[in-house]
Structures are given as C-alpha cells and as structure tokens.
Amino acid sequence: MKSIPRLAPVLAAVALLAGGFPSLVHAAKFPPLNTPAVTEHRPGKLVWADLFTADPDGATKFYCSLFGWTATTLDQKDKSYTVFSNAGSPVAGLAPRSVKGASHPSRWIGYFAVTDIAAALDAVIKAGGTVHAPARNFPDRGYQAIVTDKDTVPIGLLQSGSGDSPDDERQPGDWNWFELYVKNPKDSSAFYHDAIGFDVAPESNSNRKSEFVLSTAGQARGGIAPLPDGDDVKPSWLGVIRVADLDQTLAKVPGLGGEVLVAPRSVEFGSRFAIILDSTGGTVGLVQYLDNANPANSQ
C-alpha cells in the first residue's frame, strides 16, 4: 500500500501521456475577421479561405513570395496554423494536414458566411451534402464547419463573431471571386440554392448557357461553370486572387516551384485571367483588371 502514494506522480504522468495532454492544450485564438467588429452579416459571402496542405513551409513561402502576403503563425503544439495577411488585413489561413506527400495535393476551401451554423448544417444535409468537420467555436473568429456538396466538393461555413465586412472593391492580393467547376452546373446550382440560400441566375454575360451566378441580397458571390470532359478532371471551387500585373506574377510562379495550368487569357469586363498550381499542388486563379480599372464599372 505504501508504494501507491509514492507512485502517484508516475501514474499521473502515465495517464497524461496516454491522453496526449488534452486538458493542457489551449485552443489557439484566431484573429477576428473584422477589427473593429461590424454588426452586419452577409450570408453567402465568401469571407475566409484556408489552404489545407501537407507542406506548410513550402506553401507559406510560395504565397508570401507571390502575393506579398505576410504570415503569422499561431502556436498549435507541433502543427502551427498560419494566418496570411494582405496589406495588414487577414485574408486566408493555412492548416497543416497529418498526411504527407504529393499524392495528397493541397486544397483551398472557401467559407461562406452564415448567420446560424446549426441551421446551415441542417440545410446542407437536407440538400444532399455531408458534414466532415462539425461546427466548432473558434474564438475570436466564430463558429465554423466544413461540409461537402452533393458532388463531394468541400466548402466551409462560417458564422463570424465579428460580422461580415462590407462589399468593398478588392485590392491586389485579395480574393476577387470564387468559381465552382462541376460536371453539371444546373444540378449544383440547385444544391447551392437549397443549402446556402443563393439566388441562382444564368450568366447573362457569357455565351455558355450552362453557367450560373450565385447571389445573395443582390450581390454576386460566385459562379458555377462546367468542367471539360475527361476522366482526370475533379470538381472543385477555385478561388481567384486579384493581382496588379498578371504577367509579372506568372513569371515568378515556376521559380517558386509552381506551374501555370491555364495560360493568361482575356475574359469578360476587360480583365485577364490565369490559373496556377502552387508548389504544393493547390490551385488558385489570378485576375488582373486592365488599366487598373474595376471591370465591374464597365458594366
């Protein structure tokens, strides 16, 4: 019996080690989306994006070098979360994956603003989606969840604790647009209408009748476009970042270990657009407003 009290510290240590110190781990606090906080909420707006990657160091170097983003690391034991800022404002995050290797290419996931995370998850499930990351409160950011749509494309939901920012014009280095590429845009548009509450309208500025624009409260939030035929294509959301000079940006990509997937081309509203692969397998679009004019103003 005497040996029990003497062994108590050892037993406690064994128990803690077996549990991985869960009670000692404090959740890292994320910066709020808006400082100072705003009271307005804009459901359906893409308010955040995370890069999930097996190569955090490589991805951080790539995006900071290409866009001039700054990286702030939040301590999470041995797997830090990184906040990317553009001109001092948080624009994106980087979450390390537990798997390693090129067989697990990185993926950007955009988060739609919601006002009630529980109700939003119910709507996703009813519309045929699946919950992969359950709703969780991340102080001071808000409640987040990750789901997949009916085509198994991941999307995030975020009930911001600091409101949703005004729909100001994006600056170089900011997310400019989000486009969903799927085999059947019409079917997908029904899902996003039912699950997120988007108004869906055919894209009137394109000759492609199967393309749609997703809007809430009269504000265009994203688009849906068809994937080309082929067995190797994969439905996905594509985040598009505004750049000041597309050619200069693309010229840096190979030196950073990336690749130009879609060569620059002119698109609607007097803009130029390209798609790149980052050094870790993540895809992102780039757009340049010609003459630095907001193409929307030409409408």
Added chain:
Amino acid sequence: MKTTRKILLGSLILIGLQFAWTGCVVPVGGAGVIYGGNPWFQDDVWLDGGGRGWYGGNGGGAYVHPNGGNRGGGGGHR
C-alpha cells in the same frame, strides 16, 4: 502482486478520468487536422485537391467570371 494490481487499477482509473474529462475525445498525434489547437476532423482523401490533374491540365475552355464585383457587389471578401 496485490500492489501491482492496485497500481494497474489506479492507472486505469486515472486514464478513465482523463477520458471523462475530455468528453471521451482524446487527441492522438497525427490522426487528424489540428485546427485551433485541437483535432477538428479526420484527415482523408476528400480533402485532397486535384493537383496537376485538376481541370484536365490543359485549361481548355477555362472560364471564370472575373469579378462578381460591384456588378452586384462583392465576390471577394475582407
């Protein structure tokens, strides 16, 4: 032997308390995506991006609306 059994029992009780305290969710290193300091969800292939094969690699027919912009408002965020 008696002492050994008590030690084992004590260990089991402490580990059991640990489970109870954490709601039976015990982080296991490398088993999931750590987010906000704790595992949030299991890492799996659904999280993989398309990589080089995404879009078929050639970009034929690439289209993106360049700015959901103030045509209707903000496609971007911030």
